[in-house]
Amino acid sequence: MQFRLVKIAETSKKKQTFIFLAAILLALFTTGLFIMFLGHDPVKVYLSLVNGAFGSRYRIEQTLIKAIPLIITSLGIAIAFRMKFWNIGAEGQITMGAFCASYLALNYSYLPRPVLLSLMLLGGFIGGSIWGIIPAFFKAKWGTNETIVTLMMNYVALKWIIYLQYGPWKDPAALGFPKIPNFAENAILPKFLGLHIGWVIALFLVISVHIFMNYSKKGFEIAVIGESVNTARYAGIEIFKTIVLAMFLSGGICGLVGMIQASGVNLTLSKDITGGVGYTAIITAWLGALKPHWIVLVSILFAALVQGSSYIQTAFGISAASAQLLEAIILFFVLGSDFFAKYRLVIDWKGLSRKKENKL
Amino acid sequence: MKRIFTVLLIILLSLTLVVGCAQKAPTPAPTEQPKEKFKVGFIYVGPIGDAGWTYAHEQGRKMLEKELGVEAIYKESVPESQECEKVIKDMIDQGAKVIFATSYGFQDYVAKVAKEYPNVKFLHCSGSILGANYANYFGSIEEPRYLSGIVAGLKTKKNSIGYVAAYDLTEVIRGINAFTLGVRSVNPKAVVKVKWTNTWFDPAKEKAAAVALLDEGVDVIAQHQDTSGPQVAAEERGVWSVGYNTDMSKMAPKAYMTAPLWNWGMYYVKTVKEIQAGTWKPEAYWGTMKDGFVDLAPLTAVAPPEAKAAVDKVKADMMAGKFNVFAGPIKDQSGKVVVPAGSSVSLPDQLSMKWFVQGVEGKIGK
Numbered sequence: 001m002q003f004r005l006v007k008i009a010e011t012s013k014k015k016q017t018f019i020f021l022a023a024i025l026l027a028l029f030t031t032g033l034f035i036m037f038l039g040h041d042p043v044k045v046y047l048s049l050v051n052g053a054f055g056s057r058y059r060i061e062q063t064l065i066k067a068i069p070l071i072i073t074s075l076g077i078a079i080a081f082r083m084k085f086w087n088i089g090a091e092g093q094i095t096m097g098a099f100c101a102s103y104l105a106l107n108y109s110y111l112p113r114p115v116l117l118s119l120m121l122l123g124g125f126i127g128g129s130i131w132g133i134i135p136a137f138f139k140a141k142w143g144t145n146e147t148i149v150t151l152m153m154n155y156v157a158l159k160w161i162i163y164l165q166y167g168p169w170k171d172p173a174a175l176g177f178p179k180i181p182n183f184a185e186n187a188i189l190p191k192f193l194g195l196h197i198g199w200v201i202a203l204f205l206v207i208s209v210h211i212f213m214n215y216s217k218k219g220f221e222i223a224v225i226g227e228s229v230n231t232a233r234y235a236g237i238e239i240f241k242t243i244v245l246a247m248f249l250s251g252g253i254c255g256l257v258g259m260i261q262a263s264g265v266n267l268t269l270s271k272d273i274t275g276g277v278g279y280t281a282i283i284t285a286w287l288g289a290l291k292p293h294w295i296v297l298v299s300i301l302f303a304a305l306v307q308g309s310s311y312i313q314t315a316f317g318i319s320a321a322s323a324q325l326l327e328a329i330i331l332f333f334v335l336g337s338d339f340f341a342k343y344r345l346v347i348d349w350k351g352l353s354r355k356k357e358n359k360l
Numbered sequence: 361m362k363r364i365f366t367v368l369l370i371i372l373l374s375l376t377l378v379v380g381c382a383q384k385a386p387t388p389a390p391t392e393q394p395k396e397k398f399k400v401g402f403i404y405v406g407p408i409g410d411a412g413w414t415y416a417h418e419q420g421r422k423m424l425e426k427e428l429g430v431e432a433i434y435k436e437s438v439p440e441s442q443e444c445e446k447v448i449k450d451m452i453d454q455g456a457k458v459i460f461a462t463s464y465g466f467q468d469y470v471a472k473v474a475k476e477y478p479n480v481k482f483l484h485c486s487g488s489i490l491g492a493n494y495a496n497y498f499g500s501i502e503e504p505r506y507l508s509g510i511v512a513g514l515k516t517k518k519n520s521i522g523y524v525a526a527y528d529l530t531e532v533i534r535g536i537n538a539f540t541l542g543v544r545s546v547n548p549k550a551v552v553k554v555k556w557t558n559t560w561f562d563p564a565k566e567k568a569a570a571v572a573l574l575d576e577g578v579d580v581i582a583q584h585q586d587t588s589g590p591q592v593a594a595e596e597r598g599v600w601s602v603g604y605n606t607d608m609s610k611m612a613p614k615a616y617m618t619a620p621l622w623n624w625g626m627y628y629v630k631t632v633k634e635i636q637a638g639t640w641k642p643e644a645y646w647g648t649m650k651d652g653f654v655d656l657a658p659l660t661a662v663a664p665p666e667a668k669a670a671v672d673k674v675k676a677d678m679m680a681g682k683f684n685v686f687a688g689p690i691k692d693q694s695g696k697v698v699v700p701a702g703s704s705v706s707l708p709d710q711l712s713m714k715w716f717v718q719g720v721e722g723k724i725g726k
Contacts, residue, residue, distance in 0.1 A: 058453045062446065166558060166725075176529040176714070176725065177465060178558065179440075266442040275443070310447075314433045314454060320407065 002348040011341050023337030027330045034325065040316050052311020053304035059311070061195055065265065066303035068198045069094075069257045071296055073281035075209045076128075076253030078290040082213065083246050084226040089135060089150025090254040091278025092157035093128040097255025098262040099161060100127030102180070102269035105187035105262070106169070113186035120187065120259050121201075128255015129248045131157065136247030140240045154278065162271045169269075182268045189264035196264035205253060210292040212249075222246045254278065283331065305330065400424065400632060401451035402434035403444060405463035406561035406586045412605040413560065413586035417462045417485075420624030427629050428636075437561075440465025448473045452480055458635055460628065461485065463560065464529060470494060481635050486531055488711070490642055497627055498531075499647035502538030502710075503678050504620035504656040506685045507671050508602045509542020511617050512580045514664040515600050516543075519550040522573030524583040524590040526560050528724045530713050532584045537717045538685045539582055539602075544719045546670060553578055554722025563589040570594065581615075591616055600662060607657050617663040621655045623647075646707070649678045686710060691718040 032042035053063050073090050080087035100123035108116060135149040164180065171181040189196045213219040221242050225232045233239060257277065262269050284302050288295035309323040402421050406414040414436065421432045433456065438447050444466045448459055452473075458481045461470045467487040474482040474494035482494035489496055512521050521543060525532050540552045553576060555569040566585045570593035573581065581594040582602040588611040594601035595612035603612075603619030627647060634640035647653025656675070659668055677683035686705035692698045693716045699705055705713070714724060 056453065058449070062450070065446075170725075176527060176533075178527060179465070182468065270441050272439055272441045272443075310435075310450065311454075314401070314435050314451060317434070319409075320435070320437045 004346045004348060005343045006346050007343055008341075016341050019337050019340050020334075023333040027333035030333070031326050031329045034322075034329070038318060038322060040318070045312055045316060045318075048315050049305075049308035049312050051308075052315065053308035059307065063300065063303045063307045064195060064199060066307055067300045068196075068202050069261055069275075069277045070281055070284050070299035070303055071202045072198075072205055072257045072260070073254050073277050074285035074288060074295040074299055075205055075292060076250045076257075077281055077285040078288070078292070078295060079209065079213070079222065079246055079253070080132075080250040081285060081290050082226050083222045083243065085136070085139065085243065085246065085250075086147045087132070087135075087150050087247065087250055088147055088282065089131065089153050089251070089278070090257075090281055091274050091276075092150070092154035093131045093251040093254035094258040094261070094274045094278050095154070095157035095161055096131040096258065097124035097128035097252075098258030098269055098273045099157070099164075100124055100255070101259035102183075102262050105183045106181065109184035109187055111186070116187055117189065117263070120263060121256065124255045124257075124259025125252040126255070128258060129252035132247040132249075132251015132254070133244055136244045140243040158271060161269065161273070165269070165271055180269045183263060187263060188267060189260065196260075198260040198264045201256065201260065205256075206292045206296055209253075213292070218242065218245060283335065287334070397429070397431040398457060398632075398636060399455045400430055400432045400458045400460070401448070401454075401456035402432060403438050403447055403451075403459065403461045403463075403466060404434060404436045405438060405440065405465070407436045408434070410561055410586050411588045411608065411611065414462070416605045416622050417460075417624050420626075420628045421460075423625030424628040424632060427625075428632055430632060430636075438466075442469070445469040445473055448482075452477055457481065458632060459483070464531065481640065483631060488644070490644055492642065495642040495644065497631075497645035497647070499622070499645075499651075499653040500649065500685075501620055501622065501654050502534055502685045503649040503683075504654050505535050505538040506542035506545075507656045507675060507678075508582065508618055508620050509539040509544075510546050510670050510674065511659065511663050511667045512539070512582055512600075512602050513543035513545070513547035513550050514667050514670065515617065516547065516550055516578075516580045518577055518579045519547065520576075520578045521550060521552045521580045521582060522570060522576070522578035523552050523554045523722075524566055524569045524573065524581065524585055525554050525556055525722075526584050526586075527558060528556060530711060533716065533724060534710055534713045535584050536720060536722070537713065540717050540719045541685060541690070550719065552582075552720050552722075554716075554720060556722075557585065559585070561586045563587040566590055567593045571597075574599065588612070603657070609660055614662065616660060617667075618659050619657040621657050623653055623655065626652060649675070650681060692716065693718060693720060 035042040035045050052059060054060055073094065077087055077090055101120040104120050104123050131153060135146050135153065138144040138149055139146045166178045169180045171179050189198060191197065192200055221232065221237045224235065224237060225239065225242055229239060258273060261273055266273060284299045285295060288298040305327055309327050312318055313320060313323045402417065404414045404417060408414055408418040421434060424430065425432045433451060433454065435447050438444050440463060448469065451459060460483050462485045464486045467484055467489055470482050470484045471489045471494060474491060478493055480493065484496045486498045487496045523536055523539065525536060536552065536554055543550050543552060553573055555573055557565050557569050559565055566587055567589035570581050570590035574593060574597050579599045580601065581590050583590040583604050585604065588603065588608045591601045591603055591608045591612035594615040599615060600617055601612055601615040603616055605619065605622065608619055609616045627645060631640065649655060656671065674683060684704045688699035688703050689697055689701040690699035695718060716722060716724065
């Protein structure tokens, strides 16, 4: 008896729908069992999860505040992923963007607010883009593995911030507690319609990235490199330049997230500045099929899941670890279902051609 | 391909939303109105199962619920960052009228949110903020720390004691000094070696710091951490330990001797009672051993036999208000007398203490 995985050339939409619905139901069922094991009513917990994410104006705001960095980071990642450049380094790019923006915020707080904030935005973009260009250069020049390089550079960035937070940038007014001083008033992003202005930036970026990817020459070239480097070369596309440009944009957009989080949400720089967004956004970018409009929706839903599960912790006294487990189970099924849409399991009995499809 | 997935994901989740809202309409009446319990929120820096700091606060929260019948919600493992502000607002959104924030790093966020919500009362543990609707609470943990120092000082054979410490905050420094003064009161030759972990809650790292101290030759481990990691290290090496926050004898039955303890519940009950009655006034609450706010855990069989008498004697003086841990003469690390005989370190000076007493081997950051 042999097991084989066979790639499915084209899955019908009907089948995809079925697989996806099955995944969601299984996820709800499995988490339901776990919730019952914890001694709660699953239906009540699910309802208050939704209620916690969208139940009031305040909760919707909180969900959106979580969604903003996810959306922007996913956009940045999507540009690189479209080129099949696996940028796992958003975490580091966000961090370095936040670092550059914070440097300006802490040292030039005497500048007028619009000037300072514009400089910080620029600084955030540049900080992130430098962290993006380095692995792009190595990849384009010597063919290094970008997954490893971008991943490792996350830790370099993180350790750099830890060094600053516990060393030269430590707030002397904090009685020894390792924190970087809070930004002055004019280094803080203003609010617009009750939410920090980051959402306007996010919206602007969604439209810009959409246009760039679909209607510009460079956007097209990036997609061609993603499909086949040889085709791109044959078509006369400058591979080196395009890879570096794509990562300049990808890293820069992620760097903006760092600036927005530092200036709009955290009001200072800290080693927790990313909140893991750089990794989470890989999931949302992928689930959003690397398309800006889908990324927006997926990110909001994902933020709702996080916000809702934070709500059920206090509402039901479910421990932080259990709430994370619930999130993880749901994600596991949703992401895992993708596998069954692309492959099927073939069991070969004694080498005979009797095939059996393993359906869930 | 992916599009259909996303569409479905959206439809499904919006369906749950619709269902959630549709069902919400009739349900709130019975669930939210019947009793309208007074709601209190607790913000914890670690998990309630940490067997240390957060566990001790959790015992206080349970006592509060039991004695006053209020609903006390909590959130564990809240980072000392902007996330804290969000968690506080979430709790207020859920109806909390009083917030207890139980870690130093929450201070700035508590003060900020307090100004936005004048009708909610905020109590911050171990800080110094004070305003119309926010205040702080802490206590003289240096008293039991001094006593635990006596136990450690009598136990050590190598005259070398290790102290695994969190951050070089004044709170932690004060504790190390009190402990060392206790050690040297019975064993003037002993030294206390300090290792900083820069964590409150990281069992592995805190254990590793204890192991490093043991490698340097100490034979008693004391700690200012929220976990029992250092205790476990002492247990594995077959030496002895002084815990913190709770009775840690379960984690290290052959090493654990005693621990300085907090009685948070007493303060929580008192404060919420006052707030409900409308008599609460913002104050910097400072509980002492005499008040029953801090205490030393009962000595175990591992503790040296002569320790009990030595501890009880000093404790009796503390209870009578006759004993000041920071009474002179006290020398600093260089041997210079900084607190002359006849005087003592005032409470404000204790709260900004940035120097070590003689006998401590360690460095404070700038």
